[in-house]
Amino acid sequence: MNRLKLPPWLVLLLPAIIILSAVVLIPLVLSLYSSFTSYRLTRPDSIFNWVGFFNYEKALTDVKFWAAFGRTVLLLTVALNLEMLFGLGLALMVSKVTQGQRLLRTMMMFPMMFSPILVGFQFKFIFNDNVGLVNNALQSLGITDQAIPWLVDGQLAMFSIIFAEIWTATSVFGILILAGLYAIPRDPLEAAKVDGCTAWQSFRYVTLPFLMPFIYIAMAIRSLDVARAYDIVQIMTNGGPARRTELLWTLIGRTGYVDARMGYANAMGYISIFLAIFFTIYFFKKLTQSRKELGMGA
Amino acid sequence: MAQVHLRDVVKKYGPLEVVHSINLDIADGEFVVLVGPSGCGKSTTLRMVAGLEGISGGEVQIGGRVVNDLPPRERNISMVFQNYALYPHMTVRENLGFSLKIAKQSQAEIDKAVDEAAEILSLTPLLDRKPGALSGGQRQRVAMGRAIVRHPEVFLFDEPLSNLDAKLRTQMRVEIKKLHQKLKSTIIYVTHDQVEAMTLADRIVIMRDGHIEQVGTPLDVFENPVNTFVGTFIGSPPMNLLDGVVKGNELEFADGTRLPVPPGYAIQDGQAVTFGVRADNIMPVGHALPRGEHMAEVEMAVDLTEPLGTETLLFATLAGTEVQAKMLNPRPVQSGERMTFQIMLDKCHLFDAETGASLRK
Ligand SMILES: Nc1ncnc2c1ncn2[C@@H]1O[C@H](COP(=O)(O)OP(=O)(O)O)[C@@H](O)[C@H]1O
Ligand SMILES: [Mg+2]
Numbered sequence: 001m002n003r004l005k006l007p008p009w010l011v012l013l014l015p016a017i018i019i020l021s022a023v024v025l026i027p028l029v030l031s032l033y034s035s036f037t038s039y040r041l042t043r044p045d046s047i048f049n050w051v052g053f054f055n056y057e058k059a060l061t062d063v064k065f066w067a068a069f070g071r072t073v074l075l076l077t078v079a080l081n082l083e084m085l086f087g088l089g090l091a092l093m094v095s096k097v098t099q100g101q102r103l104l105r106t107m108m109m110f111p112m113m114f115s116p117i118l119v120g121f122q123f124k125f126i127f128n129d130n131v132g133l134v135n136n137a138l139q140s141l142g143i144t145d146q147a148i149p150w151l152v153d154g155q156l157a158m159f160s161i162i163f164a165e166i167w168t169a170t171s172v173f174g175i176l177i178l179a180g181l182y183a184i185p186r187d188p189l190e191a192a193k194v195d196g197c198t199a200w201q202s203f204r205y206v207t208l209p210f211l212m213p214f215i216y217i218a219m220a221i222r223s224l225d226v227a228r229a230y231d232i233v234q235i236m237t238n239g240g241p242a243r244r245t246e247l248l249w250t251l252i253g254r255t256g257y258v259d260a261r262m263g264y265a266n267a268m269g270y271i272s273i274f275l276a277i278f279f280t281i282y283f284f285k286k287l288t289q290s291r292k293e294l295g296m297g298a
Numbered sequence: 299m300a301q302v303h304l305r306d307v308v309k310k311y312g313p314l315e316v317v318h319s320i321n322l323d324i325a326d327g328e329f330v331v332l333v334g335p336s337g338c339g340k341s342t343t344l345r346m347v348a349g350l351e352g353i354s355g356g357e358v359q360i361g362g363r364v365v366n367d368l369p370p371r372e373r374n375i376s377m378v379f380q381n382y383a384l385y386p387h388m389t390v391r392e393n394l395g396f397s398l399k400i401a402k403q404s405q406a407e408i409d410k411a412v413d414e415a416a417e418i419l420s421l422t423p424l425l426d427r428k429p430g431a432l433s434g435g436q437r438q439r440v441a442m443g444r445a446i447v448r449h450p451e452v453f454l455f456d457e458p459l460s461n462l463d464a465k466l467r468t469q470m471r472v473e474i475k476k477l478h479q480k481l482k483s484t485i486i487y488v489t490h491d492q493v494e495a496m497t498l499a500d501r502i503v504i505m506r507d508g509h510i511e512q513v514g515t516p517l518d519v520f521e522n523p524v525n526t527f528v529g530t531f532i533g534s535p536p537m538n539l540l541d542g543v544v545k546g547n548e549l550e551f552a553d554g555t556r557l558p559v560p561p562g563y564a565i566q567d568g569q570a571v572t573f574g575v576r577a578d579n580i581m582p583v584g585h586a587l588p589r590g591e592h593m594a595e596v597e598m599a600v601d602l603t604e605p606l607g608t609e610t611l612l613f614a615t616l617a618g619t620e621v622q623a624k625m626l627n628p629r630p631v632q633s634g635e636r637m638t639f640q641i642m643l644d645k646c647h648l649f650d651a652e653t654g655a656s657l658r659k
Contacts, residue, residue: 187381188383188385188386190350190379190383191377191379191383191385191444192385192396193369193370193371194350194375195371195376195397195400195444196397196400196401196448197400198371205400206385209387210387294386295428295429296386
């Protein structure tokens with residue numbers, strides 16, 4: 001008998017390798033491969049129709065794609081910055097509370113516990129132009145007598161989506177920044193007081209540098225989230241009106257499943273991943289840098 | 299330059315009072331050391347002067363101003379913390395210049411002050427490093443430099459040397475003393491180490507459980523402790539204490555051993571007292587200082603020896619209590635060896651057995 005002798009480490013790792021390739025590698029390779037074909041869901045055999053970089057060229061010259069790309073970057077920039085500011089404010093306030101802080105911390109997490117689908121429906125209702133909460137409130141208060149088309153007007157719809165994103169995810173920043181606040185040593189803050197700092201100056205020159213690593217971690221996590229934002233937008237506006245809230249992944253979803261052009265959708269998906277990779281690398285660089293500033297890490 | 303006055307200062311944490319109505323007057327340019335065991339309220343007192351803790355009662359004055367309600371930045375003080383409390387994200391130069399930058403001084407002025415402070419503390423080669431790249435001693439010097447650049451009226455030190463190793467501590471102690479002689483500003487210095495207190499202070503303030511026990515020059519508190527606590531806290535090794543009863547001109551201890559009463563104490567026949575004698579004043583005959591005016595002799599068996607080079611510490615038992623004695627020009631001593639010791643009664647102390655208060659006339 002000529003048995004194949006595998007080294008023991010490989011044998012031990014084999015189950016992990018098999019499972020990983022089944023759940024990660026195979027779909028990944030398959031989707032990457034299909035992005036080089038003219039694969040359509042309606043014609044399964046088209047998956048063998050190799051078209052080279054055609055899908056990629058098409059995506060890179062497609063105005064709709066670039067509009068969605070730009071909108072995603074816009075959403076990312078606006079939402080992340082506002083979430084950071086609100087989260088910072090929230091964390092600072094919670095950290096000052098002496099009683100019931102545990103309860104507040106738990107409450108802060110609530111929005112994160114909702115499924116994005118639910119959040120989408122919730123805000124779809126809140127911003128509905130006829131029966132929505134916002135319009136009703138505005139009209140009852142006499143601020144306006146018209147129904148404001150929150151989800152119908154292009155710019156207002158984008159605003160509403162950003163609002164919903166911020167509502168769900170500010171607590172990511174809040175919790176991480178709060179953790180950062182707890183981790184700040186008391187001594188440098190006291191030294192700053194003695195050195196003549198006002199509360200604002202202590203915050204600006206001591207607290208904030210200590211918080212930066214935490215802020216960048218939150219940014220990295222959230223940039224991945226927002227770069228693949230889908231559910232909330234899909235529910236609230238379905239990319240409309242007239243594609244004015246179309247983001248990368250709603251476009252990709254539509255192309256892949258509604259238009260059934262899976263090969264093309266996958267190609268756009270792979271281009272879009274670079275966006276996420278770019279932001280992740282960027283924020284991790286910032287993170288390393290800010291930790292180095294503080295004399296932490298290598 | 300400024301005096302500091304504490305008037306009936308109280309600190310409470312909720313219902314818990316940790317500093318009980320203390321009074322202290324510190325002269326301009328004086329180096330005062332607060333010393334006491336851990337948890338006695340030294341840091342709390344210092345932090346009330348700094349403005350880092352609220353004052354629950356009484357009044358703190360700095361340079362004639364009541365500062366109770368002023369934030370630290372308006373008190374013209376600077377503080378050196380036990381854990382250095384440097385800003386980790388700033389270079390040494392930025393750490394030193396930070397307070398001046400906050401005070402909106404010009405860059406030229408800041409550079410000048412920083413260079414000067416760096417010069418005094420030999421930090422010049424380290425100016426562009428961050429605190430993470432400094433040794434403990436260097437960090438401590440940066441912390442001190444940060445305190446001196448501003449030329450404050452009062453310096454506050456909270457156990458600044460306790461994180462350094464023994465050798466460095468001795469070295470920094472000398473530097474702090476030199477610094478005081480150079481700057482001539484008022485210093486309040488907190489430590490639990492009585493050696494630091496003795497060597498640095500113009501005046502020592504001995505605290506216990508939120509009370510001030512005694513205030514005086516190092517020699518004064520060493521030679522005239524007001525109670526057994528101060529007697530045992532100041533001086534190394536701690537003062538030996540023996541309980542006894544006054545019998546005419548003599549003290550009688552539990553096992554019947556008798557010693558003449560030390561001169562200069564107000565006592566009555568039959569009074570229960572605590573007799574205090576430092577190791578320096580109980581020495582074996584032939585290995586002692588020249589005889590004084592009032593001497594007594596006792597015989598004791600030596601249990602243990604601790605040779606220190608120029609002298610040896612002897613642990614022996616007197617009247618059932620372990621006492622420490624000193625042997626000058628030491629020779630080897632066997633454990634269990636019986637020796638005759640002479641006691642310098644002029645330097646001995648009598649305390650009330652009940653309250654521990656000194657009975658000195
Ligand atoms: N924030 C606080 N809350 C309650 N008790 C405190 C607080 N800070 C200090 N204490 C208590 O006050 C006493 C004095 O503390 P401190 O001044 O730090 O002593 P030390 O003489 O060692 O510097 C201690 O018994 C300590 O437990
Ligand atoms: Mg302390």
